[in-house]
Amino acid sequence: MFEDFFNVVKKRFNDGEEEYKPPMFKCPRCQDTSPLSKYEELHRVCPKCNYHGRLASAERIAITVDKDSFRELNGGMKGADPLEFPDYKEKQAELRGTTGLNDAVITGTATIKGSPAVIGVMDSRFMMGSMGSVVGEKITRAFEYATENGLPVIMFTASGGARMQEGIVSLMQMAKTSGAVKLHSEAGGLYISVMTDPTTGGVTASFASLGDIIIAEPKVLIGFAGRRVIEGTIKQRLPEDFQLAEFMYEKGFVDMIVERRKLRSILSHLLKLHGYEQKEA
């Protein structure tokens, strides 16, 4: 209330004093600025350097799957507090309010140009996409569902790593998810991992790195250890391109780097190449 009043006063005070300036986007990769509207029009891709920015999970689903085809799985699952960690419950509740998310991943079934798939999309707005029990459980169930139903899995990863507030329980989610990936693989299922910004820590060291096909978006961060941790160990600055998608591609850990605007079409082709065709009605 008081804040609204303050904003009105500020607006009046500024009126006529400055010409209208459109909101700008400052790119974290090239540091250059572009109009925010242009950046958003490109689905959050920097017009200057092609850095692929972070998408909200709902936006990712909207630009990837066939309209109205997404059916969420386990959408109501919420985090508990296995270590009784100070303030963790409150922090989760607050983020549920501000982001509208229950935790850092959304999973479900959908079709892509008619081909059916199980989809998982991590969302870095919820505690940096860190993997706690909910992320681990939902991803595990997504793979188990795909195994039972003969479906392929596409995972869009975005994570700062482990959920510190869940301690060792968070670490064990790496084993849980990787185990489910392995069983899906043994059953002959296709798994495509799409690494988006940022894919690091325990997610890199588990299901993200286990795709039959690993795709990365341009210039996104992919790595195991944090940049600052490594700089602390070697006592020198790392080159700018260290741990970017292109670096991991060159080192042989990424199959292809795909621009966002081409991703839906390429995923559809890959699904069809593995025999996942539109079901006859």
Added chain:
Amino acid sequence: MDEKKTAWERLQLIHTKGRPTIKDYIPQIFTDWYEMHGDRLFGDDRAIIGGIARLDGTPVTIIAEVKGRDLNENKACNFAMPHPEGYRKALRIARQAEKFHRPVICFIDTPGAFCGVAAEERGQGEAIARNIAEFMTLRTPIISIVLGEGGSGGALALGVCDELAMLENAEYSVLSPRGFASILWKDASREQEASEIMKITAEDMVSLGVAEAIIEEPLGGAHNDLDKISENIKEYLSQKIPEKCKKDIDVLLKERYTKFRKIGAFIE
């Protein structure tokens, strides 16, 4: 067993000079030890050793993270912080065990996977992920024992098993308490406080379903009596290995998956 110690006191204990390492334990517990070298891809990581030996006369495969007993040894084994080729060597040796129907015994003792440029270039994340996934379906029994430090993904890469035991004072954690304090509170000096709330002790592991057994240490810690602690580890293995080997492998694999599958806390 000692009177109850805090997590912090146990951390001091496992960093005591003279705490036994895998190199002390192998001659005490096993016979006919033959070490194997290299991942057949890049090189031979000295932070992880692997090979064949006998336990009570039965051939077993041993994979272990190596701490040094002095600075020179520690330099040679990179302070027990493996590179990707260490994990890949471990997987190669585990596959060999599977082929020849030998049970695998993993000894975990690491501050964590090494964080460096070369480790990233060679795929530290992929190497750990691959071990976790492959150990989950390895068709031979696996027992893992945390000797001292169980540091994060670097420990888990040897920690997917049918049963996990902790030495009484050992810890297992997602991150060192120091790293934890610096990430969460931007203040590394609060490491003692972090160690107490992180739940990292052997008892914590059993109550969270991460470990199944605690191996008792001699009064004051393992360094006080190498014979006794070795005897305790051997007694545990001599009971567990035949027990797991008797099980139908498909049942064992189902139980291994379930052991990890059920860890987690959430509300539906």
